[in-house]
Amino acid sequence: MNMEDGGGVTGALSVSAPMWRGNSKQAAIEFSYVIEPFSFAITRRSNGDVLFNTSGSNIVFESQYLRLRTQLPQHPHLYGLGEHTDPFMLNPTNYTRTIWSRDAYTVPTGTNLYGNHPIYFDHGGDLGTHGVFLLNSNGMDIKINNTAADGQYFEYNTLGGVLDFYFLAGPSPVRVAQHYSETVGKAALMPYWGLDFHQCRYGMRDVYEVAEVAANYSAAGIPLETMWTDIDYMYLRRVFTLDPNRFPLHLVPELVDYLHTHEQHYIVMVDPAVAYQNYPAFDKGVQDNAFMKWSNGSIYQGVVWPGVTAFPDWFAPSTQGYWDPEFSTFFDSTKGVDVDALWIDMNEDLEAKKDRIRKHEGRLRDQARMEHERRLRHQAKRNNERLIQQQQMRSFANWRGRRQHERPRKHLEETQKRRLLYGKL
Numbered sequence: 346m347n348m349e350d351g352g353g354v355t356g357a358l359s360v361s362a363p364m365w366r367g368n369s370k371q372a373a374i375e376f377s378y379v380i381e382p383f384s385f386a387i388t389r390r391s392n393g394d395v396l397f398n399t400s401g402s403n404i405v406f407e408s409q410y411l412r413l414r415t416q417l418p419q420h421p422h423l424y425g426l427g428e429h430t431d432p433f434m435l436n437p438t439n440y441t442r443t444i445w446s447r448d449a450y451t452v453p454t455g456t457n458l459y460g461n462h463p464i465y466f467d468h469g470g471d472l473g474t475h476g477v478f479l480l481n482s483n484g485m486d487i488k489i490n491n492t493a494a495d496g497q498y499f500e501y502n503t504l505g506g507v508l509d510f511y512f513l514a515g516p517s518p519v520r521v522a523q524h525y526s527e528t529v530g531k532a533a534l535m536p537y538w539g540l541d542f543h544q545c546r547y548g549m550r551d552v553y554e555v556a557e558v559a560a561n562y563s564a565a566g567i568p569l570e571t572m573w574t575d576i577d578y579m580y581l582r583r584v585f586t587l588d589p590n591r592f593p594l595h596l597v598p599e600l601v602d603y604l605h606t607h608e609q610h611y612i613v614m615v616d617p618a619v620a621y622q623n624y625p626a627f628d629k630g631v632q633d634n635a636f637m638k639w640s641n642g643s644i645y646q647g648v649v650w651p652g653v654t655a656f657p658d659w660f661a662p663s664t665q666g667y668w669d670p671e672f673s674t675f676f677d678s679t680k681g682v683d684v685d686a687l688w689i690d691m692n693e694d695l696e697a698k699k700d701r702i703r704k705h706e707g708r709l710r711d712q713a714r715m716e717h718e719r720r721l722r723h724q725a726k727r728n729n730e731r732l733i734q735q736q737q738m739r740s741f742a743n744w745r746g747r748r749q750h751e752r753p754r755k756h757l758e759e760t761q762k763r764r765l766l767y768g769k770l
Contacts, residue, residue, distance in 0.1 A: 346376065346385070348406070348508040358482055358506070373514035374475075387512050394472045397512065401498065406508075413508055414500040417489075421497065422468040425476075426487055428460035435465070438491050445484040448691075463487070465499070466521055473516030476525055480509040536686075538610055541570030545612075549577045551591035556600050559609070571610040573688065578613055582651040583620040585675045587682070594681075601683050610685040617692050620651035626671055630655065635667035649691055 374396065378385040383404065387397035398416045405412035417423075423435040426442045430452055435442070444463055449456045463485065464478040485503035501508075513524035526532075544562065549555050555574060562569035578597070580586040587594050601611045619627050619636070621644070630636050636655040637645040644655050657664050675681050 346510045346512070358480060374512055389473065389475070389514065389516070392472060394469065396467070396475045397477060401495065409505050411503045411505070411508060412501065414498050417467070417497040417499050418469070419491070419497050423465050423489065424468065425462065425465035427462040428458035430454050430456055430458065435489060437489055437497065440489040442487045443484070444487065464525060466518060468518065474518045474521050475515045476513035476521040478511040478513065478525060478528060480511065481506040538570050542568060543571040543573060544569055545573030545575070547575040547577065549574060552593070552596050552600055556603070559604065569609060571612060571685070572604060573612045575614050576616065576650055581620070583622065583624060583626070584616050584618070585626040585671050586624070597682055612686045612688055613682065613684055614688040614690050616650060616690050618647065618649040618651070618654040618656055621646055621653040621655050622651070627655065629671070630657065630667055633663050633667040635661060635664040
């Protein structure tokens, strides 16, 4: 059901979802309405259960504020409205859930997170489960409460757009989930190797430690499918760079080749925020006019892991022409880092607070260099013998103390069988 502003300014999303094409008499739910004062209701055809009813209060439809309330049965079992850190079953009394993308660092309780999913499941036991999805990308507060004056209700308060509702009849939770995926689109099938065991952590000291961790999995008889590397590989945490001392260009491809030889994969992180420094990725972005700017034409600056940063403007026509060559050059299979997939992080123009970055071992521009040099001195002091042996090492296969890096034969055979099956899906 879609409700729009008759004045023509709607702010509706340009995407479309599949519509019901069957006969209305075949539908599992029925729609009814009252003209004056306007209200509508959704009823389950099989048992007469009222799923949605707006007759208890007026609908507000202003240019920057929409409000709609539906009555609920007492003691409802509601789920959804992600992403958040609230309990799995939503509190039916004095509860407000803000739906607005937010980088909630440290993931505190009772807060909204990155994703916006204005859908809820109402599980009615023997009466069945249904879902209600509001296709609206504006920021909103959803209130659930039970008062003596208004009874049990569920209320939308959104800053704009339209009221574009999809009612998912179920009647089982699984069927509601299936209806929802048919409405918003199904997720892409991930690669087969993405389903196996992966290793990832922040804080790898150098490429040798990455190689050592991968080798130790084989030494322990654990079949590792994919090795990940966080921003540790970057020089001063600048995107499209390799640290020349800890992750030199002549050794990282050797690590990748070694993993590929053993039917394993490699993934690294990419932060779209570009360090506001005199280095190729930033200079090219300035030249291509690819960064977000203030109204006076100056580049918008934020603070992320490398310190002061600029953010690519994904709506600017020139940005794709800047971004694609940066990827194709840095991740070139013959001259760069031949990764199998990328880990996208901080994919928005979010400005982190300086004290937050310091708390998480981040450093601003001047502090980053000092920290980098301190770590190198500390590493050289504690691991001098190991560093000498590493510098003399000709191949990762000659790593001191390493066992032969081979997957168990049984695992290889099972992997090949599963790949054949997966390819038929």
